[in-house]
Amino acid sequence: MVSERSLAVLRAIVQDYVASREPVGSKSIVERHSFGVSAATIRNDMALLEEEELIAAPHTSSGRIPTDKGYRVFVDQLTDVRPLTPAQRHAIETFLGESSDLDELLARTVRLISQLTKQLAVVQYPSFASARVRHVELVSLAPTRVLCVLISDSGQVEQRLAELDAPVDDETLADLRGRLNELAGGRTMAEAAEALMGDIEGLDRRHAAVAHTLAATLAEQARVQRHDRLVVAGAANLVRTEQDFAGSILGVIEAIEEQVVLLKLFGEMASDEHAVAVRIGRENASFGLAETSIVSSAFEIPGRDVSRLGIVGPTRMDYSHSMAAVRAVARYLSRTLGEH
Known part of the structure; x- marks a missing residue:
């Protein structure tokens, strides 16, 4: 004892x-x-x-x-995770608050975590499959070129360019926009994709080909499975700590590049009383990360699947500070995404 x-x-x-x-x-x-x-x-x-x-x-x-x-x-044995300073908390709110959409928000998130902890940072996209379509927008860029924008209720924006076989005027495009919103609005992504591939009732036959192209483009956007994707930043931090690894860090880098490995590991991590989860060294051996530690925390959008963010680094790391930084950023994300 x-x-x-x-x-x-x-x-x-x-x-x-x-x-x-x-x-x-x-x-x-x-x-x-x-x-x-x-x-x-x-x-x-x-x-x-x-x-x-x-x-x-x-x-x-x-x-x-x-x-x-x-x-x-x-x-x-940590009875308390050392909190971030007011300046650090202000930096989080200022830096992340300048994001214009979810993609930029998550890109800024990994950069910020990497800077705060001096480790490699990862963030998992919120589930897109379970999100619902908030709005469909069609933007005319040229008579035969339309930007299709699919906006979800979780703040994600999918944009794709559609090349048309025939020109379309603004009045027709406005009509198609309304009809496509009626078809897809409020549906889950899977439901929207199915609906968009069906027939559009009462449509002028002259516009059938254009409507089919636009609907097919939006349906393909709705099928994107964004929750199986990680954003990574700070690989240089991992390289700088190479002397903390007994062997080559190439194996670690390869495991991280295989995003499914980290996604599976994230799925097995449960947060403790500090709202963070920590896996250390040999606890990660089955994932090919036996010389690393992973610190993660969950963030969520109301009604959506829980996602995680965190850091990957050597076992020799400042756990208290890393846990505080990861927790603080996750809480900010949950609050921000919940408000939108």
């Missing part, structure tokens, strides 16, 4: 190792932390921690580093 003081020693080792990347010895713990005991006593505590496989000696030096199990105990 590990004593409270030994757990405090473990916390000191984790914090010092994360800050310095150097193995931590009993003398440095006494100098940097106020334990009120001798270095010999700290060495005894470290021996107990090593017996419990919470710390290990990377080589013959007297210093120790945390193991995956040690990081897990450290994270589980």
Whole structure:
């Protein structure tokens, strides 16, 4: 059984190792932390921690580093996640508040998380399949060229160019816009796609070909499955931490490029009392990420599937700060997307 003081020693080792990347010895713990005991006593505590496989000696030096199990105990023992500063929270609201649509919002989100944590950041698109069509817009760019815009109630915008076999005037386009909105509006994406591929009643035969082209284009947009997609930023951060990995980071990069791996991993992560989930080292071995830690949090749009965002990095990371940053951004996203 590990004593409270030994757990405090473990916390000191984790914090010092994360800050310095150097193995931590009993003398440095006494100098940097106020334990009120001798270095010999700290060495005894470290021996107990090593017996419990919470710390290990990377080589013959007297210093120790945390193991995956040690990081897990450290994270589980966190009684409070260090909050972000008011300046950091203001930066989140300012930077993300400038987004004009969901695509830009999520692109800005991963860039921001990457900057806040100095790790590789990922965000999962909210489910598009379960969203409903809010509005269909047709924009004439030329007599035979129309921009089809499909807007969902979750804020996603799909745009696609339709090339027509015959010119269409503004009056006809306005009529088709109304009819297509009647067909698709309020339906789920799957329902809208099916409806748009059916017959449009009462349509002037002269416009049948144009209507079919526009409806087919919108139907294809409605079939896009955006929830099976991740946005990634900060790969350079991962490269900069290469020395924290025992082998090559190529395997890690390949696993991340296989987005289905991270999507499946996200699906298995459950948030704790801090509203974040943390998977450490060997806990990710089955996903080919045994040397990484993943910190994630959920965000959602009311009535839609829950999505996740998070970071991927080496096990040597500032867990408290990373958890706070990921949680804060996820809460902002939920609040913003809920309002729209």
